[in-house]
Amino acid sequence: MITVTPAAAAKIGDLFREQDTEGASLRVFVRSNGTEQPQVGMAIEPEPTDRDEMVETEGIKVVVDAESLPFVIGSEIDYLDSMVQAGFTIRNPNLAGGGCACGGGGACGCGGGAQAEAGAGACACGGGGACACGAGAQAQAGACACGADHGHAH
Numbered sequence: 001m002i003t004v005t006p007a008a009a010a011k012i013g014d015l016f017r018e019q020d021t022e023g024a025s026l027r028v029f030v031r032s033n034g035t036e037q038p039q040v041g042m043a044i045e046p047e048p049t050d051r052d053e054m055v056e057t058e059g060i061k062v063v064v065d066a067e068s069l070p071f072v073i074g075s076e077i078d079y080l081d082s083m084v085q086a087g088f089t090i091r092n093p094n095l096a097g098g099g100c101a102c103g104g105g106g107a108c109g110c111g112g113g114a115q116a117e118a119g120a121g122a123c124a125c126g127g128g129g130a131c132a133c134g135a136g137a138q139a140q141a142g143a144c145a146c147g148a149d150h151g152h153a154h
Contacts, residue, residue: 009058025061
């Protein structure tokens with residue numbers, strides 16, 4: 001369904017500890033923002049429902065609602081940390097432009113014109129809050145409204 005790289009798993013584990021949400025799941029979802037291209041988002045999910053699909057990869061429980069599942073099958077979540085950017089990357093073979101929204105108050109500048117890693121569907125968002133509430137360097141386009149020093153919209 002969805003894979004998580006070792007680097008992303010380590011960062012997600014750190015975020016869960018920082019937010020005192022150890023044992024929670026990572027929710028991956030697709031949200032339409034009124035444009036042609038839907039956005040993929042991630043959020044901390046303390047209580048998955050029985051309607052969610054769940055997979056555990058690299059020790060991280062990932063949950064996806066039934067409506068989002070067809071759009072995220074085959075996606076890979078990674079974490080990049082370089083001098084230019086830091087943040088999560090979602091490589092999604094199902095969405096031509098990729099996308100990443102941080103659940104709630106803000107959207108990463110992915111999809112339309114954001115800096116993408118490699119290949120269609122990549123999303124390298126970061127900033128004062130990266131996807132799934134991480135912290136990192138400012139992304140090329142847009143930044144999330146969640147992060148260590150920006151309130152959380154979960």
